[in-house]
Amino acid sequence: MIKSFAKTLSDLKEKEALEMAQEMLESGKDPLEILNGCRTAMDEVGKKFEKGEYFIPDLIFSGEILKEISAIVKPKMVEETEFEKIGKVIIGTVEDDIHDIGKNIVTFMLDINGFEVIDLGIDVPPEKFVDAIKETNAKVVGMCGLLTLAYDSMKKTIEAIDASGLRDQVKIIIGGSQVNEEIKNYTGADAYGSDAMLAVSFAKEVLQS
Amino acid sequence: MLIIGEKLNSTIPQVRKAIKEKDVAFVQDLAKRQTEAGADLLDVNTAMEDEVNDMKWIVETIQQMVDTPLCIDSTNPKAIEMGLKTAQGRVMINSISMEKARIEGILPIALDAKCELVALTTDDSGIPKTVDERLAITGRLVDVLEKNDFPLEKLYVDPLVLPLAVSNDNALIFYQSLTEIKERYGVKTISGLSNVSHSLPQRRLINRYFLANCMNLGMDAAILDPLDSKIMTAIMVTKLLTNKDRFARNFLKSYRAGKLED
Structure with a gap:
């Protein structure tokens, strides 16, 4: 049942997936198992996006269905069995840049894939990234920027993290439609990604290894 | 509706290369073809290399070939100034x-x-x-x-x-x-x-x-690609549908010339 439920969800069959979730709950299925099925489905959605079968509206729609399912599943959960988040990710558009469309999509995808996302917003100064790492102990930091100016801000931010002695405790990925290997090296980041799913797989790699 | 041809833009890799190599024939051909396809103005952007000097070069190069008015496209005041100074008309x-x-x-x-x-x-x-x-x-x-x-x-x-x-x-x-x-x-x-x-x-x-x-x-x-015959057909048909083509003159003329792309 869980397997076919996950398939139905990753095929984005909204009504059927909701009905199946409801049915499973009524027959006494552990809510956690249902949510695990959702996670499997979201993995599959991500893979389809990477293969070019799915597009951004598909991703957003999958998130909507997930929210609807969570809304019926969560009330059935005992408090202690709160669904465990995979880990924390800090994200923000770096100083002197204000583009947030890509950042918001990445935030959304991380969220529905089970991460706790600390979104610092746009035009975020280096200190704010440093403070957030200290406060949350997050192991993954995502920096977004579209402007050429942003690459200098990324470099500056990573230098500030280094100067605070926090560089070894975090893995840093930069994103934005123009980023490449050269820019990654220039900024001192650990990875770069030009679409949301790359950020998700990077965070998974870091936090689940 | 004014049609501004978007092709002479240095973010397009081929155009960037042509600007870098000062390929006069390439730039003039693109200016000419866009004009013939119906562009009222030609957008020019040279942001990817030596922007200000390239702007001077590209404006001069285009205007040796066509007198289509130019749309000087930049975020850099110096490049805009250079474009305006160089362009005629x-x-x-x-x-x-x-x-x-x-x-x-x-x-x-x-x-x-x-x-x-x-x-x-x-x-x-x-x-x-x-x-x-x-x-x-x-x-x-x-x-x-x-x-x-x-x-x-x-x-x-x-x-x-x-x-x-x-x-x-x-x-x-x-x-x-x-x-x-x-x-x-x-x-x-x-x-x-x-x-x-x-x-x-x-x-x-x-x-x-x-x-x-x-x-x-x-x-x-x-601002669009006038070399895309489908979008140019869409413009033609939309004009017909919104009473901007008296007696369907332009539509029928294009039809007879075999220029309408289904």
């Missing part, structure tokens, strides 16, 4: 906005030149998400220009369409902004179109229908 600036750097750098040039001018509805807090924010920025732009005796009939406001992929209502927000800006401020409107289809497949298809919708709402100019 009618010229357009692309673009100003309410961003501090553009107000300080490009607005004075536009006020001095009093030429046609594209203005984007954005400021230092980014591209607005709502109709109201777009209207508010337009209001501030119109204010600044009016106070400085800029002829508002030369202003083209671009209410910046955001990708549909990110939010279903982004095209609708653009249509509403377009309509309201025309009604409230009586200024012209323009769009670069292609952002609407970002991150979706079959982008040209979406761009075409989007353009037809915008034309129906009275959009005054569009």
Whole structure:
């Protein structure tokens, strides 16, 4: 049942997936198992996006269905069995840049894939990234920027993290439609990604290894 | 509706290469073909290399071949200045906005030149998400220009369409902004179109229908690829459908010349 439920969800069959979730709950299925099925489905959605079968509206729609399912599943959960988040990710558009469309999509995808996302917003100064790492102990930091100016801000931010002695405790990925290997090296980041799913797989790699 | 040909843009790898290598034939051919395809103006952008010097070179090179007016496209005041200084005849600036750097750098040039001018509805807090924010920025732009005796009939406001992929209502927000800006401020409107289809497949298809919708709402100019015969056909047909083609002269002429692409 869980397997076919996950398939139905990753095929984005909204009504059927909701009905199946409801049915499973009524027959006494552990809510956690249902949510695990959702996670499997979201993995599959991500893979389809990477293969070019799915597009951004598909991703957003999958998130909507997930929210609807969570809304019926969560009330059935005992408090202690709160669904465990995979880990924390800090994200923000770096100083002197204000583009947030890509950042918001990445935030959304991380969220529905089970991460706790600390979104610092746009035009975020280096200190704010440093403070957030200290406060949350997050192991993954995502920096977004579209402007050429942003690459200098990324470099500056990573230098500030280094100067605070926090560089070894975090893995840093930069994103934005123009980023490449050269820019990654220039900024001192650990990875770069030009679409949301790359950020998700990077965070998974870091936090689940 | 004014058609502004978008091909002479250094973000297109081939064009960038041609600019870098000072390939006169390539640039002139692209200028000529866009003009023949029906472009009223040619957008020129040289941002990717030695922007200011390249602007001088490309303007001179184009104008040796065609006398189509140019739309000088840059965020760099020096490149805009160079473009205006070099170009002969009618010229357009692309673009100003309410961003501090553009107000300080490009607005004075536009006020001095009093030429046609594209203005984007954005400021230092980014591209607005709502109709109201777009209207508010337009209001501030119109204010600044009016106070400085800029002829508002030369202003083209671009209410910046955001990708549909990110939010279903982004095209609708653009249509509403377009309509309201025309009604409230009586200024012209323009769009670069292609952002609407970002991150979706079959982008040209979406761009075409989007353009037809915008034309129906009275959009005054569009920056597009005039070498795309399908979008040019869409323009022709939309004009026919909105009573902008008397006795279907242009439509039938194109039909007889075999230029309509189904």
